[in-house]
Every structure is written in structure tokens, then in C-alpha cells.
Amino acid sequence: MSLHAIDLIKGQLGPALESRTAAQLGESESSVSKAIQGLLPAVVGGLANNADNPEVLDTISNPSSSGILGNLPGGSSNDSAISRLLSVLFGDRLNGLIETIAGYAGISNNSSSSLLNMVAGATVGSLGKYAADNNLDHAGISKLLNDQKGIVSTLLPAGLSLAALNESGDWDARYKFDNDGDAIKMPAEEKPVSGEPKVEVTRSVAPGGTFPDRPTTSDGGSIWKWLLPLLLLLAAGFFVWKQCDKKETTTTTTVSDSGNVVTDTTTTSGMKDTAAMAATSKVDEDIDLNGTALKGYRGGMEDRMIAFLKSGGYQSAADDNALKNDWYNFDHVNFKLGSATALEAGSEGQLNNLVAILKAYPDAKIKIGGYTDKTGNEAANLKLSAERADFIKSWLEKQGVGSQVTGADGYGSQFATVDAKASDTERAIDRKMAVRFSK
Numbered sequence: 488m489s490l491h492a493i494d495l496i497k498g499q500l501g502p503a504l505e506s507r508t509a510a511q512l513g514e515s516e517s518s519v520s521k522a523i524q525g526l527l528p529a530v531v532g533g534l535a536n537n538a539d540n541p542e543v544l545d546t547i548s549n550p551s552s553s554g555i556l557g558n559l560p561g562g563s564s565n566d567s568a569i570s571r572l573l574s575v576l577f578g579d580r581l582n583g584l585i586e587t588i589a590g591y592a593g594i595s596n597n598s599s600s601s602l603l604n605m606v607a608g609a610t611v612g613s614l615g616k617y618a619a620d621n622n623l624d625h626a627g628i629s630k631l632l633n634d635q636k637g638i639v640s641t642l643l644p645a646g647l648s649l650a651a652l653n654e655s656g657d658w659d660a661r662y663k664f665d666n667d668g669d670a671i672k673m674p675a676e677e678k679p680v681s682g683e684p685k686v687e688v689t690r691s692v693a694p695g696g697t698f699p700d701r702p703t704t705s706d707g708g709s710i711w712k713w714l715l716p717l718l719l720l721l722a723a724g725f726f727v728w729k730q731c732d733k734k735e736t737t738t739t740t741t742v743s744d745s746g747n748v749v750t751d752t753t754t755t756s757g758m759k760d761t762a763a764m765a766a767t768s769k770v771d772e773d774i775d776l777n778g779t780a781l782k783g784y785r786g787g788m789e790d791r792m793i794a795f796l797k798s799g800g801y802q803s804a805a806d807d808n809a810l811k812n813d814w815y816n817f818d819h820v821n822f823k824l825g826s827a828t829a830l831e832a833g834s835e836g837q838l839n840n841l842v843a844i845l846k847a848y849p850d851a852k853i854k855i856g857g858y859t860d861k862t863g864n865e866a867a868n869l870k871l872s873a874e875r876a877d878f879i880k881s882w883l884e885k886q887g888v889g890s891q892v893t894g895a896d897g898y899g900s901q902f903a904t905v906d907a908k909a910s911d912t913e914r915a916i917d918r919k920m921a922v923r924f925s926k
Contacts, residue, residue: 495617497527499609499612499613500523500609505520505523512597512601513598513863513866514863518594519602522591525592525647526588527606530603530607530610531610534576538629543572543632546568547618569608569611570604573603587647590907594862594863596824596862597863776789777847779843781844788818792922792924804924807925814856814922817920819836820837820879821920827877841922842883845891852892852925853922854895855894855920855921855922856896857920857921858903858920858921859872859917859918868899869899870897872899873895
């Protein structure tokens with residue numbers, strides 16, 4: 488009987504580890520457990536699908552692999568071998584797997600990524616220890632992984648489908664990673680195992696060789712040969728007509744630091760004009776700051792702030808209440824996932840623009856705000872957004888304009904507008920940093 492590798496791995500991912508990991512990530516224990524249940528078959532299936540890959544076999548047989556088990560989850564999160572292994576197993580589908588599990592378990596992408604590293608570490612460590620204890624060489628490990636192909640199909644939790652990760656047509660189907668109830672089409676190259684009977688589904692036909700409930704044309708051809716294309720054409724025409732008549736609503740939300748939300752909604756009709764959208768895409772250009780050119784978007788943060796200052800709006804504002812509803816979102820300032828101190832490349836350019844604006848208008852004062860999307864634990868979101876706002880405040884202080892920064896607050900997901908189950912790209916609009924003028 489083949490070894491169920493899953494039993495080895497589950498022994499490393501017990502309730503105690505789930506509880507400790509949930510506390511570290513700021514997620515609920517039930518969500519962490521749910522994520523692990525989804526990640527485990529994905530990792531085992533990925534290994535089984537790469538059972539003959541020398542890099543995979545080297546990683547498992549490496550003497551250091553079993554040492555990962557002594558430091559879960561911390562060690563696996565920072566293990567370059569585990570990160571490399573995941574890239575080999577999933578390639579450009581890695582982010583898709585992380586997002587899918589995050590949405591399924593109701594956790595943040597950052598937590599999903601950490602748990603994936605932990606599960607992969609537990610898997611490699613367990614298999615490595617077993618291989619060492621049983622003196623398995625590469626051929627033995629390869630056979631062990633191949634044996635898992637008949638097991639992983641039973642592991643995927645109900646309600647979770649990884650079919651969206653499929654590109655080649657066989658990754659998810661081979662292991663039945665399509666738990667949404669759809670029929671699974673096995674790859675054409677997979678033939679029945681020798682000795683297994685091939686089951687064929689047939690249907691009785693009436694004398695004459697046609698199904699009794701299928702109308703035919705006078706020449707014996709099916710009526711559907713011309714009727715189906717006609718129906719498809721009519722359906723396509725109806726879809727195009729509905730698109731032309733479709734109304735599109737755009738809502739712009741401005742958040743105040745006191746918790747007020749001001750929305751401005753506009754409605755337009757007709758299909759989206761691709762050419763028009765391309766023409767209005769954001770492109771960096773020169774923004775005039777009293778004779779100095781700053782690189783920024785026309786209508787972006789710098790452009791709007793400078794226009795407001797030049798108009799005398801700041802000087803005429805009686806107090807902070809007159810300014811608190813007008814926030815300016817940074818266009819380029821972004822932090823690396825889960826970090827409050829590591830900026831994405833290109834972020835400092837816009838922060839330098841803000842420094843230039845403040846130095847050109849030394850009487851102006853500002854406040855920083857940080858925001859997150861709806862995924863993850865809200866306490867952790869509030870903490871992260873506040874730390875990011877404080878980081879920008881400190882960064883500005885080091886540039887000599889600290890006296891013009893009156894405060895920095897984190898709002899977490901309080902004003903997020905995109906559902907937590909939406910894609911990471913859609914939720915990106917809620918993960919932002921912003922600035923407003925203050926008195």
C-alpha cells in the first residue's frame with residue numbers, strides 16, 4: 488500500500504501550531520485552519536506533478552530539509568529554498584494561488600503567502616525526514632511523489648476550486664482540483680491504466696440510426712447544424728445591444744479624518760470607448776511649481792495641491808474643519824506587501840515632490856492618512872495603516888519639513904469600498920496613502 492504523505496505532513500500542522508500562527512498573523516484560528524486545508528492539497532499536488540524534477544528532488548533530499556520542522560512557521564517564511572521551490576511548482580500561478588486561498592479562507596494575501604510557505608516547509612520537511620529515515624534516493628522520492636497522484640483528489644475542501652490556476656489544461660484536472668461541481672476533462676494524453684475497463688456512455692437509438700427525440704432535415708443532417716449558429720448569433724446581437732444601452736455609475740469617495748464619507752456619483756450611458764480610455768490614461772508630465780517643474784499626473788496629487796495653494800484656498804480657510812474633507816491620494820507612494828517601512832520602487836519621487844511643495848509654501852501644513860482593503864484582521868489593518876502613516880511623517884521630518892506635518896493617522900479598512908472577495912487588483916484602490924491640508 489502506498490504511503491499517504493498527507494498523514495506525515497498533518498502531524499506537523501496540528502492545532503497548537505495553527506493557534507500560534509493565527510496569533511502571529513492576526514487572523515482567526517478557524518481561518519488559518521481553513522487556509523491550511525486548501526493549501527495542503529495544492530502543495531502535495533504540485534510536488535506530485537513535478538515528481539521527476541531534479542530541483543524538487545534535490546530540495547527534499549537535502550539534509551537541511553528536515554530541519555525546517557523545528558522552526559515552523561518562522562523558518563519556512565524566510566527560507567530561500569522554499570521560496571524557490573514554490574516558484575518551480577507554480578510559476579506565474581503562484582500569486583493566483585495565494586489570492587484564491589486568501590479569498591476562500593477570508594484572510595489577507597500576506598497571511599495566505601506566509602501560510603503557503605509554512606505548509607510547503609512542513610511538506611518538504613516531512614518528506615525529507617521520511618526519505619532520510621528510509622534511505623530513499625532520488626528514484627525513491629520520485630516514486631513516493633508519483634504515488635500521491637491517486638490521493639490528492641480526495642483532499643480539496645468543499646467549496647474551493649483551484650481550476651482557475653490551470654493553464655496547460657492538465658494541472659488541475661490531473662488531480663481533480665476543480666471542486667465546484669463541473670465535469671472534469673482529463674488530458675488527452677492520459678490513457679486508461681492497462682487492465683482497467685474503459686467505461687463508455689451510450690444511448691439507445693431508434694431504427695434508422697437517429698435519436699427518436701432529435702428532429703432531422705430531409706437530407707438526414709441535424710437541424711441543429713444551422714439552428715444553433717443562428718441562436719448564438721441572435722444571443723450575441725442581444726448582448727451587444729444591451730451593452731450599448733448599459734449605464735455605468737462611477738462613485739468617488741472622499742474620507743475625512745473625523746469619519747465622514749463624502750461621495751460624488753455620476754452616471755453615463757453607452758459602451759466604454761476603449762480609445763477614449765486609452766487617451767485619458769495617466770501619463771507623467773511637468774507640473775509647474777512656481778517655475779519649477781515637478782513630474783506628476785495632470786489632475787494628480789501634486790497638480791491639485793498646487794492649484795489649491797495658488798488659488799488662496801488654504802489661506803482663506805478659517806480653521807481645520809474647512810479642510811478636513813479634502814484628501815489627496817498619492818499616485819505613486821506604495822509599500823511592499825505587509826510592510827510599514829519598505830517602500831515600492833518609485834515611491835520616494837512623489838514624496839520628494841511633496842517636500843518641494845511644502846518648502847515652496849512654508850506656511851502650509853498637512854496631515855497624513857493610511858488605508859487598507861477589507862481583507863484580514865481589522866486590528867492588524869489599523870496598526871499597519873497607522874505605522875505606514877507614521878513612517879511617511881518621519882520620512883518628511885528627515886527632509887526638513889517636519890514642522891509642517893501636524894499628524895498621521897491610520898484608518899485601516901474603515902473606508903474601504905471594495906468587497907474582500909474581489910480580486911487583489913480590484914482591492915488595490917483601497918490600499919492607499921493620502922494627504923490633506925490642515926491648520
